[in-house]
Structure formats: structure tokens, C-alpha cells
Amino acid sequence: MLAAGDAGEHALLVADTGAGKTLAGFLPTLAAFTPSRLAGDRVPEGLHTLYISPLKALAHDVQRNLLTPIEEMGLPIRVETRSGDTPSDRKARQRARPPHVLLTTPESLSLLLTYPEAETLFATLRRVVIDEVHAFATGKRGDLLALALGRLQALAPGLQRAALSATLADPDAYRGWLAPWGDIDGVALVEGEAGASAEVSILLPREERIPWSGHAATWAIPQLIEQIAAHRTTLVFTNTRFLAEYIFQALWNANEDTLPIGIHHGSLSKEARRKVEGAMARGELRALVCTASLDLGIDWGDIDLVVQMGAPKGSSRLLQRIGRANHRLDCPSEALLVPGNRFEFLEAFAACEAVDAGQRDGEGFRPGGLDVLAQHVMGRACAGPFTEAGLLDEVRSTSAYAHIDAGGLARVLEFVATGGYALRSYDRFRRIVRERDGSWRLTHPEHAARHRLNAGIIVDSEMLEVRFRNGRSLGRVEEAFGASLEPGDTFRFAGLDLEVESLKDLDLVVRAARRSATIPSYMGQRMPISTHLAGRVRAMLADRAGWARFPDDVREWLEVQDWRSHLPGPGRLLVESFPHQDLHYTAFYTFEGWNANQSLGMLITRRMEERGLSPLGFVATDYTLIVWGLKPVEEPASLLSPDILTHEFVEWVQHSYLLRRAFREVAVISGLVERQQPGKRKSGRQVTFSTDLIYDVLCKYEPDHLLIEAAWADARARLTDVARVADVLERAGREVDHVRLDRISPLAVPALSMIGRESLPSGAADEDLLHEAESLAAMAMRVDPLPDEGD
Known part of the structure; x- marks a missing residue:
């Protein structure tokens, strides 16, 4: 890493945990402040190195571990952190008199670039170190950081970039993300020696x-x-x-x-x-x-x-x-x-x-989000007037936005300037304006303060602050959960049993309780099984000789499944049909994750309805989708034709909550809808009302609006996992193993026992699930034929 730094190269370091990645990333910075490198010159003033972390906790941990070697070597380096938790007076001081090394997050860096003094602040910058780059580079936080890097490179052309990770499946893809203009030849790949096996x-x-x-x-x-x-x-x-x-x-x-x-x-x-x-x-x-x-x-x-x-x-x-x-x-x-x-x-x-x-997995890269680009454009205007040509160069220097041309940027600028054709008559959406010389500037200085209040990429469900009467905060619960509570209700949070005293504005006031009834649930996105891991599981199921490595009960489960039905094989789709409690069930063993199976369930039941099969519902897990109805599915392959992803997918998403949910997020990220105003924060209901109103207007009068396009991109990639749905359809097009059974199969038991409980938080009904699953398992694992109904 030191050699790459001395050679003026950017660098990607991939090394096992505990190999010293963080110190290796900082080593060129430490070396620059040693007496031999200073050669009698004065210690340089100004910001020298930015360290970017995905987590505030990690930045504080690095500060603690970095200060020790700096102090032991007696180096004249000042190190500070900056995040959403940093007091405002310290943030102001850091802009006026920055430390040599600043440890921060992508969001805080983006905000720093919105200040007029950003040009002076970053002019002395020599290095950016991005830790745990795999954790955010492929998502919207990565888009935001990529745009920030493009801006930093323009302010400090000699800037060197370094990224660190222990778990990259495709290092070259990350070299392309890290490199200005996607030039991976300018990014040295540094690989650490292997550590002890876990x-x-x-x-x-x-x-x-x-x-x-x-x-x-x-x-x-x-x-x-x-x-x-x-x-x-x-x-x-x-x-x-x-x-x-x-x-x-x-x-x-x-x-x-x-x-x-x-x-x-x-x-x-x-x-x-x-x-x-x-x-x-x-x-x-x-x-x-x-x-x-x-x-x-x-x-x-x-x-x-x-x-x-x-x-x-x-x-x-x-x-x-x-x-x-x-x-x-x-x-x-x-x-x-x-x-x-x-x-x-x-x-x-x-x-x-x-x-x-030693095999890794992870998400792939996709084009950068237009909502993130709109936020960045507004941030550029907050820092001062800018030219369209200069902005385009900075944006296109990132791999995430290399596809953006002059017309694409003009479309984003028009949105930030007016809100779009359908909203341009409303003054509150007019945030920037083009001057006669062609440059762009803010329409009013107050827009800068409003932008800094609302900027960011992480759009959680709206939260309520949990506080004791004396003002001490314990943290936050989602508004949907908190609003369901009344005075006297109890819940467990932060390891404490709490009783609700009152709900005031966005504060849930509590006191200690002696009993607890429930635990707050959160609407965070479910983590699906990775494609790589799902492929391994399918291969294990097909490897009957390998079952000897499994515990007796797991081996018996698979053996009875193999005897009574089939097992999912690589490249094939297993579908089972069976009756249960006077209804007809069909199980699809996709192994494509909860999001994809949930989407597939919506699409399949719609097709079943159109074909008169009277569907009544479905349940999805990471591994299985089960649908049921009044009539049996005789030809499951016909429900899985690829054209389901054209008209039917579009119609379903347009009429479901998914597109509205995606629009809410992109409207907040792009700055079209503000969550906070000076001295006041909107409730989740207020934000949802605002975004729903705008969504309906745009769908009616401007269906090709920039944010409708951005919402569709999110709905396809994140909320529906449409690419993995397409993988299921591709497998179904090759071969469907359809097995008709007289009762539930062993492989269907885990999913079938979830019916009626899938909307509960994971773990909330485990005891009930165990009893239901054992009852179903007794039926599924019995190898003798069922007796006639008259017996």
C-alpha cells in the first residue's frame, strides 16, 4: 500500500480480517508526516486524509486504534470524527480549521461538500481511504459516495483513492468503481496473505x-x-x-x-x-x-x-x-x-x-439512482454556482453515472429547478435557476439550510423517540408500532421493560415497568439468501451420497422426501401439488429468496384468478413458494411463462403499494418531499400523504417523470427482485418436475406451517410454529398410505 501511494496510484486492498487493512490504508498518510518525509519542512496545515466508513461506530473505533500508533511515533497529526452525532459547534470548527485526518461517513461527506467553503477545505486533500467498501458500494450510499469522489477529484486533482475489504467476490468490479473514469489500470490490486482458517x-x-x-x-x-x-x-x-x-x-x-x-x-x-x-x-x-x-x-x-x-x-x-x-x-x-x-x-x-x-458472494453493481443524482445536484448548488459542463464531467467520471449524457443531466437539472412539467407552477419546487451566463445557482439561500436538514440516503420508516419523563432517550421505534400503543401498555426495548405514559408529538414517553407484553417490530427489508448460497443448497440436495454428513433427523427428512416425491436439482424447478384440509396446494421450490418468491406469489395468484382456479392465498419463504385455492393447478409450467414479466408484472406493480413505497423513498432522497423543516419534523403519515398526493398527480399528468422512472428502478431491483424471478422462469422454461401427491410432502412442511403467521416479526410466533409444524410433519413423514376416508 505504501508503494502504491508512493507511485501515485489508487489502490484496492483485499485482505483477511486481522491482517491490518486499516493501518495499511493509513500508512501513506502516517509516512507523509514523519520527519524523513517532511525533510525539515513545516507540518502541512489543512485536511490531508479522509477516512470513509459505512458505520459511525466503526469511525469511532478506528479513531481509538489510530491514535495509539500516532502518539507512540510522536507524529504531529490531528484526527477527528464527523457524523450525524457530532455537535454542531464542532462541525463548524472542522470546516474553519480542519484536522489532518477526518473520519466520517458517506452522508456526512456529502453534506460537507454543500458548504461554500468546500473548495478551500478540500483543496489540500491528498488521500481518501474507504473502509469496508463492499458494505455500500453497490447501493445508493455507494452512488452518493461515488459522486462525492468525483467532486473531490475536481477540487484536488492529485487525490489518491484507497479502498479496503476482506470479502470481495469480484475485485475488478470494485477497482472499476473506485477508479476515476473507470480506469482500473490506474488502481493497484493489493492482496494480503491468507490468515488462519476459521x-x-x-x-x-x-x-x-x-x-x-x-x-x-x-x-x-x-x-x-x-x-x-x-x-x-x-x-x-x-x-x-x-x-x-x-x-x-x-x-x-x-x-x-x-x-x-x-x-x-x-x-x-x-x-x-x-x-x-x-x-x-x-x-x-x-x-x-x-x-x-x-x-x-x-x-x-x-x-x-x-x-x-x-x-x-x-x-x-x-x-x-x-x-x-x-x-x-x-x-x-x-x-x-x-x-x-x-x-x-x-x-x-x-x-x-x-x-x-474461500468463496465469496455479494450484490453486483447497477446504474446509479437518479434520485441520488438529483440530491447531489442540489448539494452542488448549495456550495455555489456551477456550470452544466463542469458538473457533467464530475458525474461522468464515476462508473455509476458514466451512462449519463448531456440530455440525461439536463433532465435532472430541470427536475431540481422546477419539480418537472406537472409541478413547475408551484414555487416551492423551484430550487435552482439558470443564470444568463449559463451557470446554475440557488433561487433562495434558505434552500441550502432545508437541503442540509433533509439530505441523506437512508430512508427508514418514520420513527418515534422513546424517552423517560426526564428527557433521557433510549432510542427509536417505528411510528406504526408506537402509534398502536396507549397509556398503560407495556413493551420491551433496549433490554428494559417499559410502560407507556403518553405520546407527545414524535416522542413516546415511558417509565420503567414490571411486566412486558411485546417487542417492537421493524419494517426493514428482509435479507434474502444469496444466489451463490442458494445454488450450493440445491447442489447439496441433489448429492445423495453427501447426506451422510447430516444429522439423522435432517437425513431422514430428505430421504422420505426423495422416496415420496423428488428433490430440487440444479437447473430444474421442482413443483408439487397436494390436497390439504379440502384445499389444493402447489409448492414451488425456487430457492431465490423471500422478495423474489413474494413477487412470484403475487403474479401466479393473479394468473390463477384469470384462469378460474380460485386462488385463496400464498406463503413465501427464502426457499419455497406455496399457493393454494379451491381448484388444483394441473399445468404449473403454464403459470410460469416469461411473458408474466411484461404486462402482468407492470400492471401488478402499478396497482400495488410497492411503487408508492418506492416513490416515497425516491421523493425524499431527491429532495422533492422534505421530512424536516426548521424546528419541526414531519410525521410519517404527513410524509406519506404528501408523496401519495404527488404520486397521483404525476401518474395522471406526467407518467414519464424522472422520479416515476427512479421508483420503477427501485421496485424492480430491490422490492421485487425481478432478476431472480426471471431466473425462476428461465429454469421453468427448461424443465419443470411436477409431482402430484396425495398429501403434504416433507419439504413443504416448513413453509406450510408459516401460513397465517408470515406477517409477524421473525421469532414472534416460534412456539406456535413448532406445534403446527410437528403436526404437519407427522402427516408428511408417514411412509404408509393414508387410510380410506371410510376407515
Whole structure:
């Protein structure tokens, strides 16, 4: 990395966790401040290096670990952090007298570039270090950062870029993203030596069987307590905030020795998160239950065990989490995977094999979002007047927006200037204007303040602040959950039992309670199983000789399935039809993830309705889609013809909530609809009302509006996973294995037991699921024929 820096090259560093990536990324900066490099010159003033992190917690952790070598070497380097949690007076000082090294996030960097002094502030910039680049480069945060890098390169032409990651499936794609103008030859690929292989195992019930259904894996709580007691520090990862609270409560209920256990997720208050991060750094906790909020790069060397509750969903994500243990290259990380059900066992097994084989997965790159580009354009105007030609050069220098031509940028500028044809008569949408000399500027200075209040990429569901009467904040819950509570209701949050006192504006005022009734649920997007991991699971099912590696109950499950029906094979689609409780069921084993199966369920039931098959509903999991109705599906292949993704898909999305939801997000990101005004924050209902009103106007009068196009792009890629739906249809076009059965098959039990419970948070109804699944399993696993109805 030092050689690449000295050669003036950009660099992508790919190395195992614990190899010293962060210090390697900073080494050219540290070297620049050594006496030998300064050669008697004065210490340079101004901002020298930007460190970009996907998480605020990671930036603070890096600051803590970077200060030690700086102090030990006596280097004259000032290091500070900047995020949404940074006090406003410190932010103002950083703009006037910046540190040498600033640790920040993509959003905070984008905001810094909106100030008039940005040109002076970044003129001295020499390096940008992007940590954990895989965590955001392929999404909208990556689009925002790419545009910021394009602007920085224009302000500081000699700027060097460095990106760091432990888990990249396609390094060349990331080199293209990192390079100005996509010139990957200008980006050195630096690869670290392999570290000690991780020791990953799957936790199994001692005497009972692996559950048929459910996600919380609460069967493992007694064994987890034993593991926590046997290790110095254990990090327990869950896939959702609900499960973090749920598992934390279950561990505390079983914690007879009162071992110190904490909880950490993104909805907790800044104070609560900092408190637990500090306790972990000091070695005061024996276990910490967390979500993706601690996925990345946190360096707590005393962690000697990582636990993944439920399915890992991808080998790269699993490797990232495993790497939190030991955090040393020469020390194997120890990890336990705890499957919640039998399909999750197969997924965990496939993930272990992928880790052993060193195979990675991850999302691919796609064109940058137009809503993000609109936000960036408004930010450029806040910093001062700009020319269209100069902006186009900066935008096109990024791989995400290399496809944008002069006409495309003019369309975005027209939107920012007027809101579009249908909205141009409203003054509040007039934010920028073209001067006679061709340059663009703000129509009024107040637009800059409003932009900085509302800028950002992460559009969560609207939240309510949870506070005690004395004002102390515990964190946030979603407005939909909080609005359903009344005074006297109780819930568990941040590991505390709380009673509602009142709901004032956007504050949920609470007090301590002695009983708890529920845990807040969150509407975050579900993580689907990765394409790579799904392919491994299908291959495992087809490898009958390999079943000997599985526990007896899993092997028996697959053997009875193979005897009574078929098993899904690579390149083929298994479909089963069977009667159950006077209805006709059809199961599609797609292994394409929840989003894709949910979309497919909507489309298939619409076709069934058109063909008079009287569908009554469907249930989707990561692995299976089951539809049911009053009449049997005789020819499932006819329901899966590729033309379903033309007229029927478009009609369904247009008339569903999906496009409205996507429009709400792009309208907020683009700045068309503001969440905050000076001294006031809109409620979620107010934002939804505003976006729904504008959406209806645009659909009627300007259906080709820029934001309608952006909403469609989001709906296709993120909300419906249409590319994976297309993969199912492509497989169906080659071969459909349609098996007609006299009753439910063993493979259908996990999904069928979810019916009626799929809208609940994962884990909320696990006990009920287990009872329902056992009843269905008894029927499915019986190998003798069913008796005649008269017997």
C-alpha cells in the first residue's frame, strides 16, 4: 500500500480480517508526516486524509486504534470524527480549521461538500481511504459516495483513492468503481496473505431434533448460555432488530449466573450504543447481542466466539461476522451457526463449505439512482454556482453515472429547478435557476439550510423517540408500532421493560415497568439468501451420497422426501401439488429468496384468478413458494411463462403499494418531499400523504417523470427482485418436475406451517410454529398410505 501511494496510484486492498487493512490504508498518510518525509519542512496545515466508513461506530473505533500508533511515533497529526452525532459547534470548527485526518461517513461527506467553503477545505486533500467498501458500494450510499469522489477529484486533482475489504467476490468490479473514469489500470490490486482458517461449526440440539419451522432458534438458549460462560467474550449476531431484542430477553431469562450481557442495534440511542461499545472495548461484557450495526471492522480483540443466530444468508456476510472474533491474522476465529429450522441448517452447512472453500458472494453493481443524482445536484448548488459542463464531467467520471449524457443531466437539472412539467407552477419546487451566463445557482439561500436538514440516503420508516419523563432517550421505534400503543401498555426495548405514559408529538414517553407484553417490530427489508448460497443448497440436495454428513433427523427428512416425491436439482424447478384440509396446494421450490418468491406469489395468484382456479392465498419463504385455492393447478409450467414479466408484472406493480413505497423513498432522497423543516419534523403519515398526493398527480399528468422512472428502478431491483424471478422462469422454461401427491410432502412442511403467521416479526410466533409444524410433519413423514376416508 505504501508503494502504491508512493507511485501515485489508487489502490484496492483485499485482505483477511486481522491482517491490518486499516493501518495499511493509513500508512501513506502516517509516512507523509514523519520527519524523513517532511525533510525539515513545516507540518502541512489543512485536511490531508479522509477516512470513509459505512458505520459511525466503526469511525469511532478506528479513531481509538489510530491514535495509539500516532502518539507512540510522536507524529504531529490531528484526527477527528464527523457524523450525524457530532455537535454542531464542532462541525463548524472542522470546516474553519480542519484536522489532518477526518473520519466520517458517506452522508456526512456529502453534506460537507454543500458548504461554500468546500473548495478551500478540500483543496489540500491528498488521500481518501474507504473502509469496508463492499458494505455500500453497490447501493445508493455507494452512488452518493461515488459522486462525492468525483467532486473531490475536481477540487484536488492529485487525490489518491484507497479502498479496503476482506470479502470481495469480484475485485475488478470494485477497482472499476473506485477508479476515476473507470480506469482500473490506474488502481493497484493489493492482496494480503491468507490468515488462519476459521473454525466454524453448527450448533445442534443435544437430544431433540432440529425444528421444522421458526427462525429464532430459542431451542439453543441453554446451550448458548454455556458457551458464553465458557468463553471470554461472545458476539451474538441476529439478522433483525426484533430478533436482537427477542434473543437478548431469552438469554437474560436463562442467565442464572447474571453474566454481564449487552445489546446493540441501530435503533438504540447514541448514548446507549456508545456505552455498550465502551464496555466491550474495556472487556466488561461477557456477551453482546447485536445486528448488522456491528458487522464491520470493529476491533475488539477479546472476542473469542461469534454466534450467528438463524441463517447467514451469504458467505461474505458470514465471513465478515466471523472476523469479529480474535481479529488476528494468525489466530483462527471461532464461530457457531445456530439454525432455526431444517432449511436453515442446509443453508448454514452450505455457508460453512463456502467459507472453507474461500468463496465469496455479494450484490453486483447497477446504474446509479437518479434520485441520488438529483440530491447531489442540489448539494452542488448549495456550495455555489456551477456550470452544466463542469458538473457533467464530475458525474461522468464515476462508473455509476458514466451512462449519463448531456440530455440525461439536463433532465435532472430541470427536475431540481422546477419539480418537472406537472409541478413547475408551484414555487416551492423551484430550487435552482439558470443564470444568463449559463451557470446554475440557488433561487433562495434558505434552500441550502432545508437541503442540509433533509439530505441523506437512508430512508427508514418514520420513527418515534422513546424517552423517560426526564428527557433521557433510549432510542427509536417505528411510528406504526408506537402509534398502536396507549397509556398503560407495556413493551420491551433496549433490554428494559417499559410502560407507556403518553405520546407527545414524535416522542413516546415511558417509565420503567414490571411486566412486558411485546417487542417492537421493524419494517426493514428482509435479507434474502444469496444466489451463490442458494445454488450450493440445491447442489447439496441433489448429492445423495453427501447426506451422510447430516444429522439423522435432517437425513431422514430428505430421504422420505426423495422416496415420496423428488428433490430440487440444479437447473430444474421442482413443483408439487397436494390436497390439504379440502384445499389444493402447489409448492414451488425456487430457492431465490423471500422478495423474489413474494413477487412470484403475487403474479401466479393473479394468473390463477384469470384462469378460474380460485386462488385463496400464498406463503413465501427464502426457499419455497406455496399457493393454494379451491381448484388444483394441473399445468404449473403454464403459470410460469416469461411473458408474466411484461404486462402482468407492470400492471401488478402499478396497482400495488410497492411503487408508492418506492416513490416515497425516491421523493425524499431527491429532495422533492422534505421530512424536516426548521424546528419541526414531519410525521410519517404527513410524509406519506404528501408523496401519495404527488404520486397521483404525476401518474395522471406526467407518467414519464424522472422520479416515476427512479421508483420503477427501485421496485424492480430491490422490492421485487425481478432478476431472480426471471431466473425462476428461465429454469421453468427448461424443465419443470411436477409431482402430484396425495398429501403434504416433507419439504413443504416448513413453509406450510408459516401460513397465517408470515406477517409477524421473525421469532414472534416460534412456539406456535413448532406445534403446527410437528403436526404437519407427522402427516408428511408417514411412509404408509393414508387410510380410506371410510376407515
